[in-house]
Amino acid sequence: MSHCEEKHCTCTGTIATQSLDELEFERGIWYAAQYGDLERVKKLLSGFGSDPNKRDAAGYTGLHYAARNGHLDVCKILIEKGADVNSVTRVGKATALCRASSAGKKDIVEYLLNKKADPFIQDSDGKTALHRATENKHFPICQILINTAPSLKEVEDNKGHRADLTKIN
Structure with a gap:
């Protein structure tokens, strides 16, 4: 008897997958900006020389995400590092x-x-x-x-x- 049969659960056999765009989003500045992770934003901007105006697959910049989610400190560092305020x-x-x-x-x-x-x-x-x-x-x-x-x-x-x-x- 399998583990699923013992526990009376239903196994669907599906595997959670993530697209390349989703992976890039999470690894890029957008995810950090969206969730207010100031230290990660700073690291991405300095350590990798990331462009503060780089767009994700949907065409948003880190500033769009930080502004929408109310992360003032992230907005400040992005603009300080050259983010286009009117993008x-x-x-x-x-x-x-x-x-x-x-x-x-x-x-x-x-x-x-x-x-x-x-x-x-x-x-x-x-x-x-x-x-x-x-x-x-x-x-x-x-x-x-x-x-x-x-x-x-x-x-x-x-x-x-x-x-x-x-x-x-």
Whole structure:
């Protein structure tokens, strides 16, 4: 009798596999940036001379991941090492500012704006960071964006909609 039969379990015979893209993601700077592993990010940037603007298979940089997940210390080191604060993803054309605004990461939004992130960059839907912040009800971020660039209120997305600011203040 096999071990599975003794334990009354069902063996499917499947083996967990990982694609080369997944392996590269975990070994690259993106995984470390996503999970806020500052020491690994530093090691990857210095020890291997890794490009802070290198994209993963989906077209994201480490800064996109760090900003979305609220890892300010990682954002700082990436920008210090030359990460492009206005880099856009391949498919969605999102910036780190857009991702941080969508996720409600106020400290990251303030930092990126201080580092000259362009709040007027529109993603593939024509939406700015202000559109994304309002959609996700991150009103303190909306206020920061409006204070930084008041004319953002006038920017229309691909469907002709401006950011809905009726709930701010």
